[in-house]
Amino acid sequence: MSKLTIEDLQRIKEQTTKSTALRQGDARVKITVHMGTCGIAAGARAVMTALMEEMAEADRQDIRVVTSGCMGMCSSEPNVTVEILDEEPIVYQLMDANRMRQVFRRHVLKGEVQSGFAQGRL
Amino acid sequence: MRELSLHILDIVENGITAGAGCITIAIDESGPADRLTIRVCDDGPGMPAQKALNLEDPFMTTRTTRRVGLGLSLLAAAARRCEGEVAVATAPGRGTEVTATFRHSHIDRAPLGDMAATLEMLIVGNPQVDFVYSHRVDDRDFTLDTRELKRELAGVDLGDPMVARELTESVRRSLRELAAGGTPGPGRQPDVEAHD
Numbered sequence: 001m002s003k004l005t006i007e008d009l010q011r012i013k014e015q016t017t018k019s020t021a022l023r024q025g026d027a028r029v030k031i032t033v034h035m036g037t038c039g040i041a042a043g044a045r046a047v048m049t050a051l052m053e054e055m056a057e058a059d060r061q062d063i064r065v066v067t068s069g070c071m072g073m074c075s076s077e078p079n080v081t082v083e084i085l086d087e088e089p090i091v092y093q094l095m096d097a098n099r100m101r102q103v104f105r106r107h108v109l110k111g112e113v114q115s116g117f118a119q120g121r122l
Numbered sequence: 123m124r125e126l127s128l129h130i131l132d133i134v135e136n137g138i139t140a141g142a143g144c145i146t147i148a149i150d151e152s153g154p155a156d157r158l159t160i161r162v163c164d165d166g167p168g169m170p171a172q173k174a175l176n177l178e179d180p181f182m183t184t185r186t187t188r189r190v191g192l193g194l195s196l197l198a199a200a201a202r203r204c205e206g207e208v209a210v211a212t213a214p215g216r217g218t219e220v221t222a223t224f225r226h227s228h229i230d231r232a233p234l235g236d237m238a239a240t241l242e243m244l245i246v247g248n249p250q251v252d253f254v255y256s257h258r259v260d261d262r263d264f265t266l267d268t269r270e271l272k273r274e275l276a277g278v279d280l281g282d283p284m285v286a287r288e289l290t291e292s293v294r295r296s297l298r299e300l301a302a303g304g305t306p307g308p309g310r311q312p313d314v315e316a317h318d
Contacts, residue, residue, distance in 0.1 A: 002264045002300070004271075008292035013275055015284040035247065037193040040132050041123055045236075048243050055283035065283075067247030069139055 027064035029108055032081040036070025042077040043096060050097035051080075054104040063108065076119060082107055093119040123196060125235025126224075130160060132193045133220055134244055134253075137164030142217070144252040144269070145244075149234070151226060151259045158206075158224040158231065168212045177210050197222055204228035238294035241266065242286055249281045262303045264296050 033039070033048045051065060073079055076093035080100065083089040090113055092103055099117055106112045123129050130147060137145050142164035150159040180195040197220075198208040206223035224231045237257070244253055245268060255266040268280065271289075278285060 002262070002296065004266065004289075004292050004296065008288075008296075009271075009274055012285055012288045012292065013278060015282070015288045033247070035131070035135055035243070037132050037196065040128050040135075041196075045128060045131060045239055045243055048247070049239055052242065052246060052283050052286055056287045059284070065246065065281075067135075067243065069135065 028062040028085045030064045030066065030081075030083045031104075031108065032083070033065070033067050034069065034071050034077065034079045034081070035067040036074070036077075038070055038074035039077040039079065044078040046097050047078045047080060047095045047100045050100045051104060054101055058104075058109060060109075073119070079119070084108075084111070091119040092117045123200070124232060126158075126160065126200070126232050127235035127237045127240040129193075129197045129200065129222075130162065130237070131240045131243060133162045133197060134164075134240075136193055137162065137166050137218065138244075138248050138251055140164065140166035140218070142166035142251065144254065146254045147256070149237075149257045151257075153226070153260050156226045158226045158234075160222045160224075161219065163217060163219040165217045168214050168216045168218050170214055171212075174210050174212050178208065194220070200224075200232065204231040236294075237297060238290050241293060242290040245289070246281050246283075246286050249279075257297065257300060259300055259303065262300055264300045266293060 031051065033044055033051065035044050035048070048065075048067070055063065055065060071079060071081075073091075073093070078095045080092045080095050080103065081089055082092065082103065090107070092099070092114070095103075095117065099114075103114050103117065107114050123132070134145055134147065144165050146161075146163040148159075148161040148163075150157075150161075152158075178195050178198045180192055194208065194210070201208050201222045201224055204224040205228060206225060208223075209221045210218065211221075212218040237255075241253065241255055244251070252268045252272075253266070254268070257264045271280065272278075280286065280289065
């Protein structure tokens with residue numbers, strides 16, 4: 001039976017030692033990718049993949065990415081909700097990998113809400 | 123759905139929503155039998171037989187955000203298009219097992235697609251859930267068990283983006299080797315490349 005090799009495991013382990021300090025306290029930003037049937041069919045997985053790549057680049061410990069189910073706005077999937085501590089949550093609609101990168105770099109990292117993609121406030 | 127791996131992501135999310143702690147995903151590709159079988163088992167609460175009868179009905183759903191439930195009915199439609207079927211075995215307290223079969227070489231069968239990406243989403247998005255993935259192609263197979271992984275990589279957060287990226291690359295490499303390992307039978311293509 002084949003599994004991940006020892007080398008694979010070692011590489012994975014190295015990544016953790018690289019990502020510096022341990023996560024301290026609560027996350028300041030929570031990003032939710034909605035992954036119901038509707039979201040998945042509309043491309044939420046590609047959005048999530050792009051988001052994970054951006055996260056790896058940014059190497060920030062205070063950002064959490066979670067998935068959730070359908071939020072009842074299937075026609076505007078893929079939807080992504082960005083919640084920053086002490087700010088109103090923003091729902092982004094009709095996301096794709098590029099929009100996700102833009103939202104991450106501008107909104108999550110710099111605090112500029114990308115109102116062009118935003119659906120509104122929850 | 124353009125890839126079977128997206129159906130799998132969807133069906134597994136059902137189990138997670140139902141409160142499962144461990145989910146088993148088994149894929150079996152058999153050249154001689156020309157069969158592709160996907161099985162997803164969860165250890166969630168299961169459901170009464172009466173409810174299981176209606177599972178493929180798109181208008182049956184427990185959610186409150188919309189009135190239709192499409193995940194399983196879409197998978198069933200995809201399987202039926204390919205001379206296959208979907209079977210659901212469940213009982214209260216016994217978890218749920220969904221099995222979908224396809225004729226492997228059927229022209230309407232969607233490619234399996236990027237299973238590594240599906241696994242990454244599941245592992246990163248649901249840190250509280252364990253996953254056991256096994257993939258068999260004829261007599262070769264690959265297994266990934268997050269419980270084992272967590273033991274061997276004690277203290278490593280599998281949800282860490284850097285870790286997840288490395289893990290996904292390793293899985294993708296292993297699956298590519300699995301697909302390339304044997305000579306493809308008639309009408310079969312190595313099937314684990316990314317499609318999106």
